[in-house]
Amino acid sequence: MSDDDFRIETRSIHAGQEPDEETGALMTPIHANSTYEQDAPGDHRGYEYSRTGNPTRTDLEANLASLENAEHGRCFSSGMGAINTVLNLLEAGDHVVSGEDIYGGTRRIFDQVYTQYDVEFSYVDMTDLDAIEAAFRDETALLWLETPTNPLMSIVDIAGAAEIAHDHDALCAIDNTFATPYLQRPLDLGADVVTHSLTKYLGGHSDVVGGALLTNDDELDERFGFYQNSVGATPGPHECFLVLRGTKTLPVRMDRHCDNARELAAWLDDHPDVDTVYYPGLESHPGHDVAAEQMDDFGGMLSFELDASLDEAAEFVSSTDVFTLAESLGGVESLIEQPATMTHASIPREERVAAGLSDGLIRASVGVEHVEDLKADLRQAMESALE
Incomplete structure (x- = not known):
C-alpha cells in the first residue's frame, strides 16, 4: 500500500520514513554530514552537500508533503525563511494583496524589507471576498492568506479567495501554521502554496525552529529548491529529526x-x-x-x-x-x-x-x-x- 492509502493519523507516523536498511533502526537517523563521497567527479548517490540536500531533511520533506496532500515539500531554517522564499518569486513593480490581520513578522518583512525593492502591499479584510477582489490590480502577483488569522482568529474562505487570485493570474499562498494539516489542507481547496512555521504545532515541543513550503506545482517547487540552495536558509539534520518526532504525535x-x-x-x-x-x-x-x-x-x-x-x-x-x-x-x-x-x-x-x-x-x-x-x-x- 502507498502512503495515499492511509489516513493522516497513520501517515503522520510513517510517511517518508522506512527503517534503516542496514541496521533496522526504526527512527530516521540524524545525518550529521556537511559533504558526501562521490563515486566519480559529478557522480554522486543523490547527495553532494547538506545545504543542497540531506537525507534527514528529505524524509521530513516527504512526511510534510504527505500530510498536506502535496507533491512537493521544502524545509527551511525558520518560518520566516520559508515566507521569504515565497517572496523571492516577486519582481520589482509587483503588488501583493494581504490580510490586515497577519503575523507581525510577516507584516515586518513585507513593509520593511520588500517595499525597498519596489514591491507594493495592500492590506484588506480577508473575510470579505468583495474587498479582496477590489484590491487586485494588473500588477498583483500574489494573494497572501492566514486562516485562522493571527491574532484575531478571523476565518478566510480559502476556496473563494484562491479563485479570485487565479482569475487574476496571481498565486495564492497561505500560512497554515495555526490550523496544521491535521485540521485544514489548503491545497485541496485551491491554494498554490502552503507555508508552515515548523516551530509551532508540527514540532510541538518548543524545542526547534524551522519552516516549510508545500506545493503541487512542479515549476514552483523547482524555483523553491533553487532559492533554498542559493540562499541557504536550510535546517540542520537535528532540527529535521525533532520535527519528524513531533509530527508523529x-x-x-x-x-x-x-x-x-x-x-x-x-x-x-x-x-x-x-x-x-x-x-x-x-x-x-x-x-x-x-x-x-x-x-x-x-x-x-x-x-x-x-x-x-x-x-x-x-x-x-x-x-x-x-x-x-x-x-x-x-x-x-x-x-x-x-x-x-x-x-x-x-x-x-x-x-x-x-x-x-x-x-x-x-x-x-x-x-x-x-x-x-x-x-x-x-x-x-x-x-x-x-x-
Missing part, C-alpha cells in the same frame, strides 16, 4: 489542544471581565460556518479582549502560573501573550488599533494540560490584575 496532540481551547473559549465567553472571545469554534464567531466547512476542528489558538488598559493587560499576562508568558505557540504547554507589546509590537499603534488589535487583546496558545487548571490560572490572574 500531531493528531493526538491536536485533538487535546482543540478540546481544551473549545472549553476554555466557552468559559471565557461567559466571564464578566472579558468583552469578546475570538475563537472560530464558538457559534457566535462570524466565521464559524466557513471554519466548520473547511476545517476538521477549530484549533488550539484563541484570543480574548479584556476590559483593561495596556498596563492592566500586561499585569494580567504577567500573573499567570500555568500559562507561560512567552511568544510563539503550538507547544504542549500553554502560552499567553499581549500582542500590543510582544508579537505585533512592530506595527505602529494607530495601524494596530485600526486593525482591531487593542491594548487589552490577549492571545493564548492553549496547551494539553488539564483544562480546569487552565481556567483556575486565568481566574486568579484576572483577580490579581483587574480587581
Whole structure:
C-alpha cells in the first residue's frame, strides 16, 4: 500500500520514513554530514552537500508533503525563511494583496524589507471576498492568506479567495501554521502554496525552529529548491529529526489542544471581565460556518479582549502560573501573550488599533494540560490584575 492509502493519523507516523536498511533502526537517523563521497567527479548517490540536500531533511520533506496532500515539500531554517522564499518569486513593480490581520513578522518583512525593492502591499479584510477582489490590480502577483488569522482568529474562505487570485493570474499562498494539516489542507481547496512555521504545532515541543513550503506545482517547487540552495536558509539534520518526532504525535496532540481551547473559549465567553472571545469554534464567531466547512476542528489558538488598559493587560499576562508568558505557540504547554507589546509590537499603534488589535487583546496558545487548571490560572490572574 502507498502512503495515499492511509489516513493522516497513520501517515503522520510513517510517511517518508522506512527503517534503516542496514541496521533496522526504526527512527530516521540524524545525518550529521556537511559533504558526501562521490563515486566519480559529478557522480554522486543523490547527495553532494547538506545545504543542497540531506537525507534527514528529505524524509521530513516527504512526511510534510504527505500530510498536506502535496507533491512537493521544502524545509527551511525558520518560518520566516520559508515566507521569504515565497517572496523571492516577486519582481520589482509587483503588488501583493494581504490580510490586515497577519503575523507581525510577516507584516515586518513585507513593509520593511520588500517595499525597498519596489514591491507594493495592500492590506484588506480577508473575510470579505468583495474587498479582496477590489484590491487586485494588473500588477498583483500574489494573494497572501492566514486562516485562522493571527491574532484575531478571523476565518478566510480559502476556496473563494484562491479563485479570485487565479482569475487574476496571481498565486495564492497561505500560512497554515495555526490550523496544521491535521485540521485544514489548503491545497485541496485551491491554494498554490502552503507555508508552515515548523516551530509551532508540527514540532510541538518548543524545542526547534524551522519552516516549510508545500506545493503541487512542479515549476514552483523547482524555483523553491533553487532559492533554498542559493540562499541557504536550510535546517540542520537535528532540527529535521525533532520535527519528524513531533509530527508523529500531531493528531493526538491536536485533538487535546482543540478540546481544551473549545472549553476554555466557552468559559471565557461567559466571564464578566472579558468583552469578546475570538475563537472560530464558538457559534457566535462570524466565521464559524466557513471554519466548520473547511476545517476538521477549530484549533488550539484563541484570543480574548479584556476590559483593561495596556498596563492592566500586561499585569494580567504577567500573573499567570500555568500559562507561560512567552511568544510563539503550538507547544504542549500553554502560552499567553499581549500582542500590543510582544508579537505585533512592530506595527505602529494607530495601524494596530485600526486593525482591531487593542491594548487589552490577549492571545493564548492553549496547551494539553488539564483544562480546569487552565481556567483556575486565568481566574486568579484576572483577580490579581483587574480587581
